[in-house]
C-alpha cells in the first residue's frame with residue numbers, strides 16, 4: 442500500500458477497534474474485559490442503601506476493595522475516563538433498583554469538586570464524570586457550581602479531627618443556580634471518613650439547600 446494511504450487506513454481501523462481492558466489489557470467487551478467485569482461486580486453491595494441513615498446518608502454501589510480499588514487508580518491516575526462514565530451508570534442502576542426511601546420529588550446532582558490546581562493537573566474531576574453518567578442514565582439534573590475555595594493537603598495519614606479541620610470551609614458556590622429549598626444529592630468516587638462530603642454538605646446547608654445524602658461508587662467503611 443502506498444505510504445500516502447497509511448494514516449487513512451489507521452484512522453479507519455481505529456474507528457472499529459475498541460480499547461483494551463484498562464485493568465488487564467485483555468480485549469474489552471464493554472469498558473472492561475469479562476474477567477475484570479466479574480471481579481468488579483463481586484465488590485457490589487447487595488444493599489446499596491444500607492448506610493442511608495443519620496445526618497448525611499450514604500448510598501454506595503460497592504466496596505472500595507480489590508478490582509474496584511485498582512480501577513479507581515486507573516481512573517484517577519492513568520486518565521481512563523471511561524471508567525468514570527461506566528461507574529456513573531452502574532451507580533444509577535443500583536439507585537433505580539433500590540432507591541432510598543422518602544426522597545424529595547426533584548433532586549439535583551452535585552459532584553464533589555476538585556481544587557482548581559488538581560483539576561488542571563488531572564484534566565478532569567472523576568466525581569463529575571460519575572455524576573454525568575448517573576445523570577444521563579436517570580435524567581436527574583446536574584449542577585456544577587460547587588467549587589473548592591482552597592487546597593486541602595492529602596487526607597491520607599491524618600487523624601479524624603485533622604481531616605475535618607483540613608476540609609472545613611473549603612467549599613463555596615460560584616455563579617450558582619441552586620436556590621434555598623433545592624434538594625441536592627452529592628456525588629463522589631470514594632467514601633472514607635466522610636469528612637470531605639460533610640464539609641461540602643455544611644457549605645450547602647448554610648444557605649438552606651437541602652442535602653439529602655451522598656451517592657458514591659465505593660465505600661471503605663462497611664464490613
Ligand SMILES: [Zn+2]
Nearest residue numbers: 462465474477
Ligand atoms: Zn480486564
